[in-house]
Amino acid sequence: MxxxxxxxxxxxxxxxxxxxxxxxxxxxxxxxxxxxxxxxxxxxxxxxxxxxxxxxxxxxxxxxxxxxxxxxxxxxxxxxxxxxxxxxxxxxxxxxxxxxxxxxxxxxxxxxxANQLDDVEDELFRFGRIVSSNTELRAALTHRGVGTAPKSELLRSLIGGRANAVTERLVTRLVTAPRGRSLEAGLESLSKLAAERRDRMVAVVTSAVPLSDAQKQRLGAALAKLYGRKMHLNLDVDSEVLGGIRVQVGDEVINGSIADRLEEVSRRMAS
CATH class of the missing domain: 1.10.520 (Peroxidase; domain 1)
Structure with missing residues (x-):
């Protein structure tokens, strides 16, 4: 706008x-x-x-x-x-x-x-990952020839009772009334709005193996210092990252190992 x-x-x-x-x-x-x-x-x-x-x-x-x-x-x-x-x-x-x-x-x-915003953020992220990895599901949810009722029913079978009610409402509105947006763009927009509720930015973190709690805390603290705002981490695992880590914050992409990136953040904070 x-x-x-x-x-x-x-x-x-x-x-x-x-x-x-x-x-x-x-x-x-x-x-x-x-x-x-x-x-x-x-x-x-x-x-x-x-x-x-x-x-x-x-x-x-x-x-x-x-x-x-x-x-x-x-x-x-x-x-x-x-x-x-x-x-x-x-x-x-x-x-x-x-x-x-x-x-x-x-x-x-x-x-x-209801102290459930973390759950909604995580569910929106996971739903986006599921859709992006399943072309048949994405096609069923986005096909213009499929009416809103079948799409709603499909979503109920997928997430009804398994996700927060707010997540289900947000996703259902997005799928049944996309208003010219791609499903991916709509989910990204919702994730950003969720992060803004706590004045936090969203970092999509992809690593070769799951991060430990200590690693998540260190990475979150380092990114918060780097960007000057609280940071919500959406975590994904991809073996092709080859032992390193990929972090995307908005349009900026950071590649490298956790140790290397944290060391770089420390240097930048000290300068």
Missing amino acids: NGASRDALAGARERLDALTDNTSVDAGSLAGELAAVTALLDREVSLRRVLTDPSQAGEAKAELAGRLLGGQVSGTTADLVAGLVRSRWSRSRDLVDSIEELASVADLTAAQR
Whole structure:
């Protein structure tokens, strides 16, 4: 997002945080209602354009959204959406993307309240690894000719009761309503949002053998010092790493042995 849309989303994220700081607000229910609004505006292109028309007064657009959503969602959700449509948007699609992001953040907040955010982060990562290694499964989940009901049923058979309920909701929404994204890109985006809930970055760590607890702690501490932020490690094992380690943080890839990398981090911190 650029310009006005980026600012509008930042403001909406602040309002959402303020709402969900109040424990009387059901973050999970809020997420479901925001997801429903996302589906509505994704489907109704003309409505989306009206609600983002810069020539229309913000209050008039908020009133229209209130009339459309009245009785369909809670007052909390309606107020949040009204605030969104009062804002200016660079593109009409950005409004829908933002509401969808808020829905995901609200679900992740529900997991955080229940002290289950670590589980959700790890499950999203593992699900991504499973999909990337199974071409038939990926095809079944992404084929445009397959309806949402069969995809939902397939996901229930795969992760229903085996994963956190928040993980299941996030993955199901992504698979059944990808909105032009690849499954991999959608999962990566969700992982980043989960990490942001604790102001942490995500490091994908691939090693030839499983890391010991001591190695994980040392690596996590070294990366946190290097990047200046808390770090969540998504761990994967690949024998082709040849005894070393590969770390990816965002677009940056670090290759080398654990000892070599830690020594390099120490040198950089000392300089």
